[in-house]
Amino acid sequence: MGEIIWLASYPKSGNTWFRAFLSNLLSEEGDTVDINHLETDGIASNRILFDEMTGIDSEDMTMDEIDALRPEVYEYIAEALTKTSFVKIHDAYTHLTDGRPLIPSYKAKAIYIVRNPLDVAVSFSYHNNSSLDKTIDNMAKDDFCFCSRPIKFHTQLRQKLLSWSGHVDSWFDNNGIPVHVIRYEDMKNKPFETFKKAVEFIGLLCDDEKIKNALELSQFERLKAQEEKTGFREKPTNMNAFFREGKTGGWRDHLSEEQVSRILEKHKRVMKNLGYIDENNNIVF
């Protein structure tokens, strides 16, 4: 009997890194898993999957009509699973107008990966090839979405991200799905302990050696080297490299004081809860 493990995160928070780790852990072969063929199971906002499951051309539907069917699509998939399936998701945990959650609780668990929003802002602005100020504004918008411009086709379904804090709150406060939270900074600073806990939460039986080996194979430098060699298909157009710096605290080289204070103003409460700001109001990473 399988279940869906949602790999949930705001963009640029370490989701791909976590998927690379899982792929290396699940891979039968000893070689490093190809970043263009990760062994996880796609993304929740995959349009083709939706069309296949419903028999309807989602491009002829409104975004709200699509959302109204998404819970059933995920329940159908969960029901049909024979093994654990890992699905990436950037949607916030939201509810439809009739009160149903977008992500049903039936046979589902979530790993929620979170990263210091100061670093997310820098990474996200590179990712979208847009200015830091615009990125900071977007991260503050309570109704921010991916793929929502109504005048064109989008390869993926609309994803409501909410603000950065809203995204974190939505997954933390959900009453339906058990969530295991991982901080990007802990993945970086105490990898073995952090990844081992995640593996235990998922319920995979792996010895410590295997985890260490998978960690070794999915080191940031290795992923970056692979991208340099073969490219990465998930890299957006106009972005130089998907795997850029992969470090913590890089924001100090990029953000102005004013930009930092705008992020703090909007996200202070959540940052404190996550330990990104300590009791003396100092930024931790």
Next chain:
Amino acid sequence: MDKYVYKAYGLIIESDFFIPEFIEFQGQPVVFIKYGEVKPFLENPDEKRIRFEAAKDEFLLKLEGVAKFYVANGNEIIVEPDVDAEMDDIRVFLLGSVFAALLQQKQYLVLHGSSIVVNGKGILFTGSSGSGKSTLAAALCKKGYKLLTDDLCAIKLNETGKPEIIPGFPKLKLWKDSVLLLGENIDSLTPIRSKLQKYRLDAAAVFSQDSVPMSKMYILCDQSNSELMIETVQSTDKLKELITNTYRYRFMKAQGGRSHHFKQIAAVANVVDISKITRDKKLTTLEQMLTLCEEEINTVWER
């Protein structure tokens, strides 16, 4: 009740309601679109998913806020509209998945794409949703090529076993950004549904009413960071591509059409050249695509 009679996909169709997308016609209908009560489920579906069920010669699609549709034996479509449904909404889905199921029951090969006529031969542009099939077909029609189909491409084998593309109906479905890209006046167009910024472009003036032999298929691929390039699909990969680009392969399989479908795609693979055009939609202009395609389709003719 007044009946409307049309011709589309080579079939004479009688309908209980107005379908302005189709061409009016006089003749003995072989397909009947009726209002009526739709059964809640199929007795023995071979495939049952979130909103559709399919069995041999039977198909059911249920869309809240729009309608329930039941298709049987390749000659009957029953429509039960929801209370607050708009006719535009009903027709969008009728002319999509529902008609595809009917054509499959009729044992047509239904591929996902738009096709045009070049010197008497049918050229199909296929590819996944959003890959630019309709936009490219529309741009080529503006250059004087004739339109055969948009979205659903119905193919039949003729008496010598060669595939022919059957003309659909003279409309193209385009998102607003494509309409603007083509330089069309958006104010003169009607959205396909009041809730969507997607429009129907009339192609009556450039519509081919005759079936033509299918000679070439292009698969459009939108891939981040890719250069504009064209490559031939090797014979060994042709069947796989034809299955991938079959419209709603699952419906067809469940409706008992699997072995027939295989014969059809094998016949297509035998005589049709297939090439893949890859580009990054963000980096390649429509002009560049047009130049490449015109060069390409003209060599098809010379060969």
